[in-house]
Amino acid sequence: MAVYGFIGAGNMAEAIVRGTIAAGTPTTDVLLTSAHDSASRLAAATGARHVPAPADLVAASDVVVLAVKPHVVPEVLESLADALAARRPLVLSIAAGLSTERLAQMLPPRARVVRAMPNMAAAVGQSMTALAAGATADAADLETARALMSTVGRTVVLAEKDFSAFTALAGSSPAFVFQFIEALARGGVAAGIPKAQAVQIVTQAVLGSALTVQAEAADTGDAGRGRTPADLIDAVSSPGGTTVAGLVALERAGFSAAVVDGVQATIARDRALGA
Numbered sequence: 648m649a650v651y652g653f654i655g656a657g658n659m660a661e662a663i664v665r666g667t668i669a670a671g672t673p674t675t676d677v678l679l680t681s682a683h684d685s686a687s688r689l690a691a692a693t694g695a696r697h698v699p700a701p702a703d704l705v706a707a708s709d710v711v712v713l714a715v716k717p718h719v720v721p722e723v724l725e726s727l728a729d730a731l732a733a734r735r736p737l738v739l740s741i742a743a744g745l746s747t748e749r750l751a752q753m754l755p756p757r758a759r760v761v762r763a764m765p766n767m768a769a770a771v772g773q774s775m776t777a778l779a780a781g782a783t784a785d786a787a788d789l790e791t792a793r794a795l796m797s798t799v800g801r802t803v804v805l806a807e808k809d810f811s812a813f814t815a816l817a818g819s820s821p822a823f824v825f826q827f828i829e830a831l832a833r834g835g836v837a838a839g840i841p842k843a844q845a846v847q848i849v850t851q852a853v854l855g856s857a858l859t860v861q862a863e864a865a866d867t868g869d870a871g872r873g874r875t876p877a878d879l880i881d882a883v884s885s886p887g888g889t890t891v892a893g894l895v896a897l898e899r900a901g902f903s904a905a906v907v908d909g910v911q912a913t914i915a916r917d918r919a920l921g922a
């Protein structure tokens with residue numbers, strides 16, 4: 648079994664650390680380091696091992712998980728160049744916007760890199776995570792990364808050219824969905840429902856809707872209708888009914904176009920950060 652060394656012990660690292668320990672990785676095989684006290688706090692909370700010196704963590708790790716903010720990655724990798732060259736671990740980066748090619752430029756020659764883009768639902772085991780192997784990583788490396796990330800949700804191997812779009816569709820989109828939930832609940836408040844109750848109602852409606860789309864997509868048997876989201880919209884919209892009235896008003900206000908604009912702005916920002 649692999650020893651995982653996490654550089655950075657913030658929100659995303661915490662989710663993955665908890666996921667892998669819950670999936671059976673011994674706490675002694677999970678090492679944590681960070682700039683201040685987040686690694687020692689997470690170690691105390693989970694039983695993982697705090698390794699104060701990053702070079703010591705690299706020396707003891709089969710997989711180094713880069714879980715710091717993207718702008719910190721260059722200085723971290725530069726300071727660990729000797730330790731990485733000596734140990735040659737698999738480097739699994741979850742940093743947004745940094746391609747495997749750029750990471751490879753910051754790493755010792757022929758370093759094995761896999762890039763992952765999870766989302767914040769990793770904290771509840773429901774991430775949608777994309778994976779891409781760098782030029783020198785092999786199928787076993789990709790499988791090692793997939794196994795780790797599948798402890799926090801679903802995974803998909805994706806061409807790296809599609810990572811910016813994936814970031815919009817899954818990495819950042821939880822914020823868009825939260826915005827939708829907030830707005831829908833506000834509509835409820837405007838109609839007289841207390842906010843907390845409105846949020847609870849909307850949350851279940853959103854969850855149920857997502858599960859319906861998922862069940863339909865998986866439903867390919869004889870009885871399965873495999874309905875698309877557009878089919879499901881039609882199914883909810885009775886002629887002359889309430890739903891179609893609401894949909895028409897949403898589209899008049901530019902709902903779909905606003906969402907597509909949001910996706911395109913996210914993609915543009917991701918590409919700018921990675922440039």
Ligand SMILES: NC(=O)C1=CN([C@@H]2O[C@H](COP(=O)(O)OP(=O)(O)OC[C@H]3O[C@@H](n4cnc5c(N)ncnc54)[C@H](OP(=O)(O)O)[C@@H]3O)[C@@H](O)[C@H]2O)C=CC1
Binds near residue numbers: 654714723741818
């Ligand atoms: N949040 C999200 O939804 C998603 C985030 N990501 C990516 O995940 C990565 C981590 O994000 P997130 O967990 O939200 O970030 P956080 O801010 O929660 O955590 C960052 C961590 O980095 C540590 N750190 C900072 N500088 C150093 C350093 N020089 N050496 C070692 N550790 C350092 C911090 O330590 P300390 O606190 O002790 O100072 C902290 O533990 C980012 O690259 C982000 O792009 C990817 C997908 C989704």
Ligand SMILES: O=C(O)[C@@H]1CCC=N1
Binds near residue numbers: 814819
């Ligand atoms: O916006 C960010 O920094 C990250 C990228 C994906 C989700 N959050």
